[in-house]
Structures are given as structure tokens and as C-alpha cells.
Amino acid sequence: MSRPARIPSGAWPAQLDATLAAGFVGESSAEAFKRKCGDGKPYPAPRRISGVGDRWRTKDLEAAIDRLHDAGPLDGADLI
Template identity: 50%
Template sequence: MTAPRTPLGAWPEWMRAETAAAFVDERSVETFRRRVGTLYPEPTRIAGMGDRWLRADLESAVAAAAGRAPADAADII
């Protein structure tokens, strides 16, 4: 089991599986990957970089799982 690492500083806009797993506080990268397509969104495949998850998509998935509507910029302003 590979434990995800929490990056120092701000979370990046695009995340590798390891970073995305830490962002959503999964126990391991393997657990995160098993939940992709059900709880978490499918990644975007970027040529030369591989699979990447967009931070906003992960935030929306977490909000939906909690039964909350994701924050909209209009709600914040």
C-alpha cells in the first residue's frame, strides 16, 4: 500500500494520482484509483504527462458525496 504524500504549500490545479489521493485524504493511492469512476472523476490524460485530476473536479466530487452542491463563484462574490 502506497501512502499518499501531502504537498507543502498550495494544492496544484492538476494532480497526479498520488497528489489527488492525498487531497481527498484517501489511505492509499490504490484505494483512490479503485474509487475513480465511481466516487472520484476519471482523469484527463495529458500527452507526455499521463493521468491528471483537476482540483476543481475533485472538490466537486467530494461536495457531491457529502450531499452538498459545489461552490459556485457567484456564491462567493
């Protein structure tokens, strides 16, 4: 019998699906998060992993959050 994978309490996996990534960065939903991913947007594009799907690395998301805080306030277009 296989055992389900577990994430230790208080820890984030090294790579996240869209739902977990949205929670990690504080977005309201996976859809809202994905709209803000890609070139010229606050968050990086996902890495497509064969047989798994789109994944975001936590360290890439942490770097994006650091850039957002260093960049100063966002204008209204960044919030849409």
C-alpha cells in the same frame, strides 16, 4: 541550470497525479483512490495528458467531495 518546480505552502496545484489526488481527497493510497475513480464511482476519471500521464483537476475533485457530502451516508459497497 533549471530550477525545480515549487508549490506554495498551503496551496494545491490545479492538477494532481494519483498520489497527490489521493492525499487531496483523504484516501489511504493512490491505488485505493484509483479504484474509486470513473463512471458511477465517487471520484472522476483522470484526464490523460500526452507526455504527462493521468491527472485529476482539483476543482473536479472538490466537486466530487461536495456531492459525497450532499448525498448522505455511503453504503458498504462504496467503501470497498
